[in-house]
Amino acid sequence: MFLVAAVSLLVSMVIVLARLFAGPTLYDRVLAVNSFGTLTVLFIGVLGFLTGRPDFLDIALLYALINFVGTIAILKFFRYRAIGDVSASRELGQ
C-alpha cells in the first residue's frame, strides 16, 4: 500500500520536475517548486512507514516549513531583486 503511494508520489514528482524545467514563466517554476515541496513532505512521511522508522516526521515538518518560507523568499526576491528593503539598516555589513 505504501509502495503504491511512494511510486505515485515519485511519478508526480517527475511530472512536476518536467513542469519546473519547461517553465515557461518564472511563476510556473515557483509553483512547481512549491508543489514539489509538498510532494516531498508526503514522500518523507510515506518513506518513514516503508522503512519502519516513522521518526522522519520531524524532518518532514521541517521541510514543509522551509518550503513555505523559501517560496515567499523567492517571490519577494524576484519582485525586487532583493529580499530586504531600501531603508534597511546595514549595521551588519560594517
Place this chain on the structure above:
Amino acid sequence: MNAVDVFLEVLSWALIVSGSVFVIIGSLGLWRLPDFWARLHGASVTESAGVILLIWGMCIQAGFTLITVKLIIIGIFLFITGPTATHAVANAALVTGWRPSEAEGLTGAEPEPLRPENEDDALDGGEE
C-alpha cells in the same frame, strides 16, 4: 483480526490509494493545463485532496501514537501554508500586471490600484 481492524485497514487502503491518485491528477494538471493561471488549480488539487487523503490514511495506519500526532501537525501545517503559498504565487503574478486570459463572454475584474497606505507594506517595498 476483528471486524473493526479489517474496516480500518480497508479504509486506510482506500484513503491512501485515492490520495495517490489525486496527487498524480494534480501534477498531471500542473503539466497539461494550458497556462499559468489554470495550472494554479492543478497544484491546488495536490495540496488539498492529495494531502488530506494521504495524511488521513497514514494516521489510521499509525493508530493512537505519537506518529499520528505529528502527522496531524504536519497536516494542519500544510493545510494552512499550502493555500497561503498558492495565493502568494498568484498574487505576485497579478501584481506584476499579468492578467489571466478570460473565457469568451466574460470580462475580468481589474484589481484596485495599490493605495499609498499599502506602499510601506514590507512585501511591496517602499521604493516604488
Place this chain on the structure above:
Amino acid sequence: MRHHLILRVITKLLAGAIMLFAFYVQFHGDYSPGGGFQAGVILAVAFVLYGLVFGLPAVQAVLPPWVVHKMMALGVLVYAGTGVISLFTGYAFLDYTALNPAHPEHGQELGILWVEGGVGITVTGVMVAIYYAFAGRPPRISDEEW
C-alpha cells in the same frame, strides 16, 4: 494591511509555533533526529519569515543586529567553555564525564545539553546574520554586478 492580509495573518499565526518547534527539536535531540544545528536553523527561519513579511526594520527591532553578533560569540563560548571546564578538571577536552564525575552518564547528558545549546545559539545567530546581510543589500542591482 489589506494588500498582504493573508501573509501577515498567517505569519502571525505561525511564528510562535515555528519557534516552539525549534525549541522542541533543540531539547529532544537525544530522542529523535535533530539537535542544535537543526533547531538553530528553524529558529532563524521564524525570524526570516517575519522579516520577509513585515520588513527588515521590524525584525531588526525584535532581534537587534548587536544581539545577533553577541549570539554568534556566546554560542561558541558555551561550546568551548564546556570543553575547557573538563580540561581544567583534569579530563580531556569535551570529556563530559568531568561535569559530574560521580555519575558519568549524567555528566554526559548535561555536557551534550550544553554543547547542543551552544551550537543552537551560534547557528541561529549566523543564519539570522546571513539573512540580515543579504536583506540589507540595496535592491535592483544592475546586470553587470551579477
Place this chain on the structure above:
Amino acid sequence: MTLAGLFALWLLMSGLFKPLLIGFGLASVLVVGWITSRMDAQDGDHLDIRLSPLRLAGYLLWLLAEIARANWSVMRIILSRRMPVRQHLFRVPFSQKTDLGQVIFANSITLTPGTITVETERDNFLVHALGYDENDDEALAEMDRRVAQVETAGGV
C-alpha cells in the same frame, strides 16, 4: 491563553513527560511568548482569535465536503481530452469582522480547487476560477456566511 495553547502543543509533540523536558517546555513557551509579544509591539497588529471552536469544527467538516466536490469537478476538467476551462477573475465580497475570519475565508476559497484568492482588497477578494459558472457566486456567498458564523461577536 496563547501560552497555554503553545504548551499543549509542546506536550503533544514531545510525548515525553520527564520533569526536565517539561521544565524546558515551560521555559521555551515563555521565551516564545516573550518574542511574539515583542513582534506584536513592533508591527502593531495584534491577532485576536475570536472563533467558536465548536462551530469551527462544524465548518471544517462542511469545508471537507466542499473540497471533495470541487476536487471532483477539477479532476474532470484535467482528465477530459479537451479540458473545458472557463477562466474568470471576479470579485467576492466578504462579511467577516476579524482579520483571522477573513483569512479563513480566503484560504478556504484557495483550498477548494477551482477557485483561488488572488488579491485581498478592502471589502472584496479577487478570485480566479478555473471552470467558472454562474452558480459559483452563490456557492462562495454561502461559504462567506458560514465563515462569518464561526466568528464570535465582540469580546475576547
